[in-house]
Amino acid sequence: MDNLQLKKIANEVRRGAITAVYSAQAGHPGGSLSAADIDTFLFFEEMHVDPQNPKDPDRDRFVLSKGHTAPALYSVMAQKGYFPVEELKTFRHLGARLQGHPSMQYLPGLDMSSGSLGQGISAACGMALAGKIDQKDFRVYTLLGDGELEEGQVWEAAMFAGAKKLDNLVVIVDNNNLQIDGNIEEVNNPKPIDKKFEAFNFHVICIDGHDFDQIRAAFAEARNTKGMPTAIIASTVKGKGISFMENNAGWHGKAPNDAQYEQAMGELDAIAASLA
Secondary structure, three states: OOHHHHHHHHHHHHHHHHHHHHHHOOOOHHHHHHHHHHHHHHHHHHOOOOOOOOOOOOOOEEEEOOHHHHHHHHHHHHHHOOOOHHHHHHOOOOOOOOOOOOOOOOOOOOOOOOOOOOHHHHHHHHHHHHHHHOOOOOOEEEEEEOHHHHOHHHHHHHHHHHHOOOOOEEEEEEEOOEEOOEEHHHHHOOOOHHHHHHHOOOEEEEEEOOOHHHHHHHHHHHHOOOOOOEEEEEEOOOOOOOOOOOOOHHHOOOOOOHHHHHHHHHHHHHHHHHHO
């Protein structure tokens, strides 16, 4: 799939994520938008997954460690064909499959229930080790937020992954520099992120998380890395694609009103038109 196709899908992923949050009048748009390009590449280019066979034992696994950005995950899954795009409007509704954080008991295609920050990477390590023990070829991918790196469990898991040489594991950090309370450097600075992962015996790649050429090259490099796990530190823009949400920590966890939703959809429509 070429970059133009990926950009078009990523724009639809952003549209779906905002629609989900607007329909629920709750959720986390900022980090969903920053992760949309990475999510798109994973599901449409990198991972071996089949919406028609979501429990394939040989499938690649994905764990959304920053589970609050479920709107983007659900949106990319809808684009991939796991369920109808229209179902995004049921996000966070009572009885809906699309819970506020991923819940594998409700939605086929989810590999892990997540949302308590720091725990997803541990689950991903377990999956990767199981793949090694069972001599399977599947790979495991987990997406973390940069604010999430303030959780100690992240580094326990990283130490484990490095010690066990889990070269079938890729950790992606959505490094948008903002968390719910503001700039990560002011809240509890986790930097230097790359040096920390290197200290835990990871192969580290730093990229622009909105540049599909760099994203593609990073995942190819990760596949060719043997004997150690890979961490991809993706520099991103929180709220990417919607002008009034970009680089604004206030949009970490709130829904747009009617006027804001219309403006957001208009801006995404303009992006779609530019890609036509």
